[in-house]
Amino acid sequence: MLPAFDYGVLAVYLTGLLALGLILSRRRATASEYFLASHKAGWPAIGLALVGSNISPGVLIGVTGSAYAFGISVFNYDWTGTAILVVFALFFLPAVLAAKVYTMPEFLERRYDPRVRVWFSILTLVLYILLDAAGALYCGTLVLKLIVPGLSFEVAILLLAALAVIYSVTGGLRSVLYTQAVQGVVGLGSALFLAIFAFHTAGGWDAVVHAAPPGHLNLIRPASDPIMPWTGMAFGLPVMGFYYWCTNQVIVQRMLAAKSIADGQKGALFAGLLKLLILFLIVLPGVAGLLLYPKLTSPDEIYLRMAFGLMPSGLLGLLVAAFLGALMAQLSAAYNSAATLVTMDFVRRLRPSASDASVVRWGRISTIVCMVISALWAPQIMKFPSLWQYFQAVLAYATPPAAALFLLGMLWPRANGRGAIWAVATGSGLGIALFVLSVTKVWPLAFLNAAFLVFAVSLASLVLASLTRRQTPEERARHASLTLKNAWQAARLGSREVAGWALALFAVTAGLVWWFR
Template sequence: MHGLVSIDYAVIGFYGIGLLLLAVAGTHRGGGANEYFLASRAAGWPMVGLSLLASNISSTTMVGLAGAAYLSGISVYNYEWMAAVVLVIFVALMLPSLLASGVFTMPELLERRYDRPTRLYFAGLTLFLNFAVDAAGTLYAGAFLLKLLYPGVELWIIVAALALTAGAYTVAGGMRAVLYTEVMQALILLGGSAVIAVAAFDHAGGWSAITAAVPPEKLSLIRPLDDPTLPWLGLLTGVPILGFYFWCTNQFMVQRVLAARSLDHGRWGCLFAGLLKLPVLWLMVLPGTAALLIAPGLDRADLVYPTLLFDLIPNGFLGVVIAGFLAAAMSSLAATFNAAATIVTIDFVRPAFPGIGDRAIIRCGRIATIVFMAAAVAWAPQVLRFPSLWQYLQSVLAYAVPPVVVLFLAGMLWRRASSTGAHATILTGLATGAALFLLGPVSGRLEIHFLYAAPIILSASTAAMILASLIRPAVDSSPLLWTRAHWAAESAALTAVPWWKNYRIQGVGLLVLTGAIVFAFR
């Protein structure tokens, strides 16, 4: 394992300077809350797509995917290709009413569909998951790698430095600065990932050597029911639940789409992001599989990515890859901080003080960002309690988010879904999730895969929604409902659109490409 030399530091330095310049360029004075939190809703589709990718492919993902592939095989890629499927559904059914509503946050959408307590519940849950899962996981992954470079520096100091760096330009420039930097960071992390992937395949002896030496089950996406990592039933039932929450309701992802300049640009940006997720198999997952030949016997799966990085990448290129890794960490942290600030100000502060002005709102957002940074830094060491970073991320979400999925799907697809049903969904989901979590991961009395726990919690929450809404149905028809009439009207409008601009044709093409990859690695 070798360290950095002057040329690597120079490359990283150029990255830092470029990040600073872009953040300054993206800082726009004026425009009020709409500018600070949503960049005046003027983002084009390439910016939306690249920022979605940059927010999603964090340092957490780069370390977690490689480690999971090393530990249990490429089935972890099922989370990645499922994003393309979920995004196609999202742009067809949910995005039109979402953008037409003009909301700033996803909890705000729930208040319009149900009531204020439902909004506050989801806002609080989102804040907790953002710092306990998203920000803490990203900080841990970034600090884990940098600790190898600087073993004499305390872990908490590295964690704090990462948080402060990302938080600084988020506080100063808001959403526009975040979007500008994320475009650059998406390109850098794709380039850095390509460098390490090529090096890993080369040192492993190529694809033929990998397929000859690695057990076939570790090169298969579809795993049997007794698979401890990702059984095929869990793929069909659990992964879509987590994917729907992450891509369709999670504020720090959806906020990029809310910033789109039009419905078309929002749709094209989402589909572009889905397309960019497909090469992750070769860029980030299979290098972890190749590491079985390059570095067998590693003590912890999270060591796979750093091992590949420092053992295989020559100096010069090493700086590029580390810059890509830092880009992934910075973009995800900035997205999470900005989303948290938006929720605090829009969902809590503004309703409590209806007459508050834009300057005060922005000031509250900046203070919230700082507080959120401190909370994430304090929580990040808890990740060490789990066998791997990826297991930590998915396990926490599986027990927490199924009721949220029910709230959004029922609110969008069922006219009778009511605020009473929403309250029953939340209480039932919390009780079921807490019981399964205490009996399973905490006490070990119940052995249940988290991908099976998620649909169980979803089923209980759905039953509660149906029963309570039948007893006390919604009084008013919600404009957020999706109906077949909407689909028919849109079909008529799309007849005048060139085929290459038709999002439905683009979505079908993305699904066909996704299916071909899954079939090839089944």
């Protein structure tokens, strides 16, 4: 139960967030407005929205719990993400923006083959519904049941899903983008307060360092480490990071809404900078939790234990509001991006003459359908041993073929549709096989190492199969126009200001990793 004052804080915040989404939706929604916010987003909104999407309930509970159980090596996901955002902002984002696409599967079709677009759209939809949306509903329900004792798991899931759908359906990306920006600010602020109280109660930094188990405060772990071996960090993490930050529709769609290439680049770099704060605001408080609650049955309990055990009235309400706001942000982002994929990759292909009003209507219907499916799947997550392992293991086995297609497709004009189909077939087949071998414990390969193995096989298949077919002059010209070099030069990119931002961010990231190595 929450104190009465905290219920008031929670009600005011969620009502304000919902009102903001509805106010931003009070305009006629064209397809460009509904799915890409009319290309009018500035870099601060983009950066904060990216962080608002990333600081999800799964991250708050899963990352804090992983830090509690295994140490700060979980932060490797974040600093590698920042480094990837630097590279993506400088080189890959301009090429994607120059292509003027609505979705990343649409980009793959132009670069390779319509069949690849269908495969990636289906893969992305499945991941959004079963990972992003269902995971957020699961985490949010854990909190809602603490706030409203006696509320059933199923009713809590439906309530949260319905709230998220309201402004996602009505306003599209514009309302999602700016409510996520607000959520990014509030989420970081509430995490700061929890970190302060956690370290103060634990006795300060020196007490945490002294009590932490050996290796708990080191980012670089031995190759034998079952969770974060340095081999997986060096080779597997960049693959998963490239998929998430460079091909994930939820993430890239925010940058596709930029009003200029420079705004898209600066928004990505701003998000990369804010991500570095996760070490201090989310990861290290999990380590401090070892002193405060040393014998938890499940490490996923630590975030809620600290929140309800340490935060004073008022701030507790704000933190819970930020948590549920993060839930709303993640759900609305997943539902809006899923609706974009359904309408642009399937509906518009089947009905190319459909009006903007018809396309938007299908987008809203798709949002509701995705909400229902994710709500039905969310209770199944309880059957898995760990929330974070559920997220990362599925991504490790499923997404490396997509990373191979995007990376080589933008770097090598010779890559073609035949190679892409072979990469999808061999990579997906190997990923499924490794997943089965891991689950049955026949070959319990660390999932980060498995991610790199699947990526390498996909990349090799793409190269070898592409070389078996000669390109026509038309194909050669079309493929070359979508590679990084030509698109980048054509857009006249690379301002000194953006390059300076990128260099400074890369230096800060490298210094942080060196300090905590």
